[in-house]
Each structure stands twice: as structure tokens, then as C-alpha cells.
Amino acid sequence: MAGEPMAVDYYIPLIIFLIIGAIVPIAALAAVKVIAPLRSSRRKVSIYEGGLIPVRDAMVQYSVQYYLFAIAFVIFDVEVLFLYPWIYVYASEAMNQFMVFGSMNIAVFEMLLFIIVLLVGLVYAIKKEALRWV
Amino acid sequence: MDGIIESITQFANQEPAIFALIIGIIGAAIIAGVVNVGAMLLIWGERKVLGDFAARFGPNRVGGRWGILQLGADAIKLFTKEDIIPAEADKGVYVWAPIVASMATMLVAAAIPFGALHINGQDYPLVVANMDISAFYVEAALSIMSIAVFMAGYSSNNKYSMLGAFRGMARMIAYEVPMGVCVISVAIMAHSLNLVEIAQNQTLWYAFAQPLGFVIFVIALITDLGRIPFDQSEGEEEIISGYNTEYSGIRWGLLYFQEYNNALLGSILLTLLFLGGWQGPIIPIPLLDIISPLIWMLMKMIIVLWFFIWVRSSLVRLRIDQVTDLGWKWMLPLSIVNLGWAVLVGSYFA
Numbered sequence: 001m002a003g004e005p006m007a008v009d010y011y012i013p014l015i016i017f018l019i020i021g022a023i024v025p026i027a028a029l030a031a032v033k034v035i036a037p038l039r040s041s042r043r044k045v046s047i048y049e050g051g052l053i054p055v056r057d058a059m060v061q062y063s064v065q066y067y068l069f070a071i072a073f074v075i076f077d078v079e080v081l082f083l084y085p086w087i088y089v090y091a092s093e094a095m096n097q098f099m100v101f102g103s104m105n106i107a108v109f110e111m112l113l114f115i116i117v118l119l120v121g122l123v124y125a126i127k128k129e130a131l132r133w134v
Numbered sequence: 135m136d137g138i139i140e141s142i143t144q145f146a147n148q149e150p151a152i153f154a155l156i157i158g159i160i161g162a163a164i165i166a167g168v169v170n171v172g173a174m175l176l177i178w179g180e181r182k183v184l185g186d187f188a189a190r191f192g193p194n195r196v197g198g199r200w201g202i203l204q205l206g207a208d209a210i211k212l213f214t215k216e217d218i219i220p221a222e223a224d225k226g227v228y229v230w231a232p233i234v235a236s237m238a239t240m241l242v243a244a245a246i247p248f249g250a251l252h253i254n255g256q257d258y259p260l261v262v263a264n265m266d267i268s269a270f271y272v273e274a275a276l277s278i279m280s281i282a283v284f285m286a287g288y289s290s291n292n293k294y295s296m297l298g299a300f301r302g303m304a305r306m307i308a309y310e311v312p313m314g315v316c317v318i319s320v321a322i323m324a325h326s327l328n329l330v331e332i333a334q335n336q337t338l339w340y341a342f343a344q345p346l347g348f349v350i351f352v353i354a355l356i357t358d359l360g361r362i363p364f365d366q367s368e369g370e371e372e373i374i375s376g377y378n379t380e381y382s383g384i385r386w387g388l389l390y391f392q393e394y395n396n397a398l399l400g401s402i403l404l405t406l407l408f409l410g411g412w413q414g415p416i417i418p419i420p421l422l423d424i425i426s427p428l429i430w431m432l433m434k435m436i437i438v439l440w441f442f443i444w445v446r447s448s449l450v451r452l453r454i455d456q457v458t459d460l461g462w463k464w465m466l467p468l469s470i471v472n473l474g475w476a477v478l479v480g481s482y483f484a
Contacts, residue, residue, distance in 0.1 A: 025233045038216060057291060
């Protein structure tokens, strides 16, 4: 459309918002640095662990038991990413020329196939107990 | 009035980059103020309403009408508490976690329309970055908060924080996909990913046009905001305070504050996507008719927020395995069913 701002212009305010979003908490932290008292001690800066002295580090090689969820998430999140551009294809008038099965939009048909394949995958993962919390 | 609008539109067309810059600066100043004040009022309001639900007074000791001075007292307390960073924490990440949370909130606020002004029979939406893909963008920016939560939990070097952070991630990945599919269903019906157009295209509220999607989106939104019954990342009874155990004073306050900022923005998002946005009958009184879309927006927002508080006071926290089961085995398939419904209704009955 003529006269409409270019796509990149929408993103200029985001930089300003990002800067403001960083300035507000940094200003609050700076104010606290000035106002609040500071009497540090060894006990005060220790990690809380039920009142006892902490046993070893928390940042260890940790086995994330739900990594299968994470793998499934990557697959399905990519599916969602494919669906977003599909909305524009679906919404465009040009697609109405291509019909399958009488009156079904070809974009709908193809996305249906894509989703069915993924749903089969989801059912398989559930049946295999991959999505069971351990 | 007409002249002003016309000259602004002309300027916007001639110098889009400078116009965007000016809008950005003015908008950032206003929105940062409005959102932060709104979040403070929300904190107070939530305590008051929770008090009502539990048949007690809520904050009433500090003074002011309905104990509203509690907000000032809390702020004074947070700003005068000693700033403690645990010696064994990963200091850089620890310090940056609340700042990243704040930046994420502002990124969401940049693209959300806060309402509209009704001038001469036309609605002028109040939005800073009116992108073509703002629904997609807002959904993406909302989930940056979970990165901040993970940063806070991981850098604290505390076992409870670590557990909270990992649970937060498990929760996030279980609900991100259904939420995205629901946003897509809405976009299919509205034929647009622009939040302004989605709000304006709703002759019938999408909460009624696709009730299943509405229910799923509400659950996913509550999960995304980390509110009870989905606040596994900070389950007080099991893991002290979860990801923010090692945070105190103003640093904790900042993290806590961002949760409420997000709740505020989440309620706006829900209103825009499913409850007709700022649409409503125009109040036929001079001056009031200009801001009547804003009034409708505010009323819907308050109802949504009240509903969140109601849920919080009625339900108990779910176990993390129940949460992931609900997300993967129920909400994901059902959200895809809802997508099919939206396509069907959108292409054959609309």
C-alpha cells in the first residue's frame, strides 16, 4: 500500500523500549546502592539450604530427565512456526483458485496432511511412553 | 481535531522513520509509567481480593482508603533493604536476570494495543509498534520471561532454585505449543496476525466462535504467567521459593514486579484475542465517547484479572507431572482440533 511505513520502521520503537526496560531496573538498583545500608558478612552471603551450610555446588552435571519432552517441543514448535506463514497463504484470495475435493482450499488440504502426520507422531510418542514424567 | 489528525497522518507518511522514533520515545515513557503503576495497583488489588476470598481484610494497617498506602510502605521497604548477592552465585547472570525480565516485559508492551480513541466515528488504536505480525511477536516476547526465570534459578547456585528453574522450563515447553496453535486459530478466523485487526474483526467474540480455543488459551496463559495453579517454579511448600530463593530486597522486588506486569499484559492479550478488544457500544456523552473504547477495554481487563485471582484462590498447585500430562496429552491435541474447527468455520460459514 502506498504511503504505509516500511516494515523496518515498526521495529525502531522496540529498541527504545528495550533501552527503557533496561534503564528502569538499573536505576532502581543504583538507588538502592545509595539508600540501603551495607553490612556484609560471610554468613549473610551464603546460599540458603534449610539453615545448614550448603553441601557442594548446585551447578553440577545435572541429568535433565525430561529431555524427551524437550525434543518433542522442538518438533512441535517448528510445526507452529510453519503454521504462521501458512496463515498468510490461507488468507490470500489467490488460493481460492485451487480447490481439491470440490470446495476445499489446497492450502487447507496440505496443512491438514502436515498436521495429521505430526499427530500420528504425537500418538506414537504417547503410546511409547516417551511423554511420561520420570 | 480533524486538522491535527490529518497533519499527523501526513507527517507519518512523509517521514516514517522519524515518526516511528518519536512515537517510540513518547510511547515508551507513557507505557512504562502506565504499566508499572497498573502493576502496583494490581499487586494491591490482588491482595485485597484474595483477602475477600479468604474472608479477611487484606492490607489495611498502613492507612489510606482501603489500605492503599501499603504500596508506598512496600516500596520504601524494598528500597531500603540491604542488597545481598550470594558469594557463590554466578554474579553476571544473577544481576542480569531481573533486568532481562524487565526488558522482556517492555518488548511485549511495545506491540500490544492498549485500547483505542473514538474520534469522529473512527477508532484510532493506541499502539506503538503496529506490526503486521504483532500476535506472533507478542507470543514470542511473552516467553522470554521464562528465560529470565531460568537465568535467576540457574545462577543462584542453590539446589531449590535449580529445581524451580528446571520445572519452569518443563512447564514452559508443555504449554508454548498449544498457546501458539490457539493464536493461529484466532488469526485464521480474523484473516490477520495484526492484533489491531484481530480486535477490530471480531463481530462475534472469538470466545464464543471457538470456545475450546478460548479455554485452552486461558489455561496456557495462566501457565505462561506462572500463576497458581501453575507456579511450579516457585512452589513454596516444596522448594522454598523456587527460582527466586536467593533473591532479596529490590532484586526480588523487580522479579516479582515483572510477574505482575506480565499478568497485566497477558490480560490485555486475552481481551484482544478472544473478548473483542476495545469493542463495545459508544457512550453517547461528549468527551466520554472519545475514551469509551478505553473504558470497555479496562472493564474487560479487570474482569479477566479478577478471574485470574479467583482461580488462584480456588485451586491448588498441580504436580509437575500432571502439568506436563495436561499440556501434552490433552491441550496439544485439543488445540489442533480447535484449529480444524477454526479453519472449517472460517472458510465455510464466515
